[in-house]
Amino acid sequence: MGAGHHHGPAGSEPHGSVRWALALIVPLALATLAGLVWLWPSDSPSDAPSTGTLSRHKATVVEVVLGACAKPADAPIDLGGEPVVEAEPVDPRRCGTATLQLTSGPQDGQYASVNLPTGPGSHVYEAGDDVLVIETPGVEGVDRFQLSDHDRSDALWTVAAAFVLAVVAFGRWRGLAALAGLAITFTLLVLFLIPAILAGSPPLLVAIVCAAAVILAVLYLTHGFSPTTTLAVLGTLAALALTGILATAAIGLAHLNGITDESSFYLDYNYAINTQGLLLASIIIGSLGVLDDVTVTQAATVRELAAANPSYGFGDLYRAGARVGRAHIASVINTIVLAYAGASLPLLLLFRIGEQSVGEVLTNPVVAQEIVRSAAGTLGLIAAVPLTTALAAFTASRNRGIATALPTRTPERI
Template sequence: MGANHSHGPAAPSSRGTVWATLAVIVPLALATLTALIWLWPTERTSTGQPSASLQQMTGTITSITLTPCIEEPPADGQPRGQRPPADPATCGEAKVDLTSGPQAGQRIATQLPSGPGAQIFTAGDDVVLIYTPKGILDVPPYQISDHDRSSPLGLLGAAFALAVIAFGRWRGVTALIGLAITFVLLLMFVIPAILAGQPPLLVAIVGSAAIMLTVLYLTHGFTIPTSMAVVGTLVSLSLTGALSVAAIGLADLNGITDESSFYLDMNYRINTQGLLLASIIIGSLGVLDDVTVTQSVTVTELAHANPGYTFAQLYRAAARVGRAHIASVINTIILAYAGASLPLLLLISVGDQPIGEVLTNPVIAQEIVRSVVGTIGLIAAVPITTALAALAGTRRTTSDHQPPPTARHRRPMTPLSDSITQP
């Protein structure tokens, strides 16, 4: 590191760098906006199932009366005594004060959910109930479905937002706004468009591009480092998509590994293989933008601290940071997949299958492909983004108005507009 560097404002990027960046970003933004409008779902998809007549409402349990559990007869071909007994705390009747729905304010009585795996409810619990009008199904009109978790989740969400704002301040506020935009695009565009029959892979690419452009610029500002991160993310995401297509075809995966994917295939005729590709791309985006932004900002700070660094010196210094980052992120990705699939891994392990059969199981093979392809794309993002940012960093022009070397104020990022408007 150089000892006699200035901490004043960074020299603005060259006009050539700015115009080259705009030549990539502007067409990308226009293409994303056009595709977003073209693929935007205009009609709401309906299931056409009778469950649409069922009503969900909330209530509070006021009292519970426990009764002896009745042993259910064994299923056909199942010996008596092999069915696990019900928990005594799940057998009985609950009185519930309804807090929503047309019958809000009324008190109703309903049986507690019982049987193996049933949840335990106590007086004072907020619950979700399903109301079934008479004549639709041969079941009691009110049935307790689940605990109402809206209040604790709201508290956790508030704590999360406060922690982000307390540490990130204004940057934390913009990050939360970006998170909200991500949810809006996923819930109002990606999911409805796939349900409407649009190609899942195309929807995922367009949705990811829209999220990337909106969130990165909103959170990190319209600067050269952010633009380098956007381009690096785009290139790495394209590579991840191409590798996903090749890997899924090579492994003969069709995307159907559970009841949810089977239901979507049977009832909505959704291309489950395309859905798998879409999930890989969307899942990779979150980690990719983390790595690309880190690398781009690292190069910018190195260039500011060492104005005499060449492209090769900037690249090598930032690549060392990137290698350390990737080494930890890879372990994070694998542990995240293992944690999400832990019940499945336990279920497979008790089957006493050879490790080869376990790894080639469609569910496990799908997760292996997902993690390997995502990791390769992540590794590629480091040299790509580092090279782009180093190229932009070495083309900065020298400012004629640098403050004295003793200045210690914070150096702002250089907006793209500064280099265009300079004489």
Template sequence: MGHGHGRHAAPETRTMFRVALWIVGPLAVLTLAALVWLWPSDGVSPSDNEAQEHNARITEIRSEPCAEGVPDDVNGCGQATVEIDEGSEAGSSVDVVLPSGPGAPVVDEGDAVVVIASEGPDGQIYSIVDHQRGLQLWLLGGVFVLILLLFGRWRGLAALFGLTVTFSVLLFFVVPAVLEGESPLLVAIVASAAITLVVLYLTHGLTLATTVAVLGTLASLALTGVLAMASVALLNLGGVTDDISTAVVSTYEIDMRGLLIASIVIGSVGVLDDVTVTQSATVAELAHANPGYRFRHLYGAASRVGRSHIASVVNTIVLAYAGSSLPLLVLIVANNNSLSDVVTTQLITQELVRSVVATTGLIAAVPMTTALAAFVIRNARPERAERGD
């Protein structure tokens, strides 16, 4: 989102704009009512995990030779002294064993780390589990905001507000509602509709072209949801494919199949609204540049733009899913010589379903949005443009 589409406002009449709002208005009211109905009452309850995390700093490392048969990897063998920085134990120093094994953080004296304290036979046991990254993330976020505002200016500021809305809906509505036992798919549909309605109007303004993009996005999301449900059922996907999903279903008893479908729907929102805004704005620009264009001219020209856009975005979707699963792909392919066996595993099939369903919804969004935009904007022209046809 936030591409700066639609430099010229669509040549709209009050009547057509009012009709568009009559359609979007009830959808917005329905979405708001669903948000209120599904909104979690108790928030997220903490899990019954006895381990407690603390921010700490390494003050000393005492290395020593590893015992016979013990691998000398990552940090070697020995102990470290860490000083707790927060909580009731702030200022106290404890000794911990240097972290080792695959994925263990590489540490040095002075590093800011995260330690967990768990109960053992002889009292509390402390372990270093990660580095602290809060300051670095704030710096990275600050650079991102600065670049966005310098380049995007007021449109960039609107995009930041839209990003805030998106994260707020995900963190304060989607996750707590799913943890409270609501249907993941229903929550995802309501959240996606809310994000679409708020973010598109906030970023691109209250125009007829934006309204068309909203309707095209919502229609495409509905199709994506139906395809996701059908595909997951047809391929017998359960949604439990790794340790994280296993922990989620065993700890919180969440419907993982529904959560899989919900993730496909939510993951499609960002790409869908980019395509629908582009198509709607393209039709508006064509109508502004060529007042004599009829419906078929607007639809044909904008569709050619849409095909070019789809060709690049489809590749982006597939690469995004492949990139997030690359370590898994390496492991599966390295341990199995049969391509057919690799592709049909639940984990790979699940990623293929994500890509195929999202891509199908994306492709369908182009003709639907383009046709709607061409019809609405063509019929919204001032009368003098009509006499020039």
């Protein structure tokens, strides 16, 4: 597979550059492999709480019969400030019963009647919808099955197929390599990162090993094994290490413990997971996707500059590459902040409803955690530009010196 940003002639790199790259990458790869083997979760039974005898099945809504909604409670809802908000009436489309035909499990093909869910955030169901239901054995009537959610499996497969076709149609073999890299990333996250953290391994250490494995596997698979890719790998690893150091310092300075919602509280209470370490791990994994894009671009940019301007030395290459990097960083930083703001938009709306001041919102643990996440990731991203640019400029200038010192071969006469 070709390198993602490689446009120079094949085999134009001096052998010294390849040896230098291997001398750095091989020990890192072996250390990462050792970390994967050491931290890989065992297949021992989990201590997770049992889910009881409940079972989930797929079904199709055959008929919906709407009925009268129960009157909402007269007690007002107190949000901790004024004004007091009265309870909203229930959506009439959520009141009544539905007839389902089960499409999975031992009762496949049978019919069942269920009550429509009326709780906050419940879905509206119509005839023809594919749904998921929860069965409680030993209970008869409409209470035996409960509507849980819409069945989105077919829709997600359709979206995934469209995504794969678009990537392959546009990227061809490069697109296939990118999809293979995505599969490796997903596999490491699902089979290593999450189980290892649940097994009690330190979240920060697990995240570092997982991130290094993703970098080594995905970058070389996507962009090919070349000195340019190696420089991007080294720059990404260095910037990622700096991100971890900065995030650790910022979390300690802000006195964040990683517990900001029900999910983190549940993990801390029931599984004794280090939620502060989990926050650090999430910052490292979240920064990885943007870092590799920046480092690959910088390494390839310096390589092209060296090829187009043979007279450029280290200083010229570094300054020209840094100018490109600054333009790239300016747009990426805005992307990072907008991504975190978009993910936290419902929470920001709740703060606005509660009429909290800007200072109270910013110092809230949930928002403060996102600020630290954004700041640490951005600082690591900024550091990636000079680190990778300097490595690429040094390698390019050193290669030119080696190539100049090599004797020129006179073409043989025929």
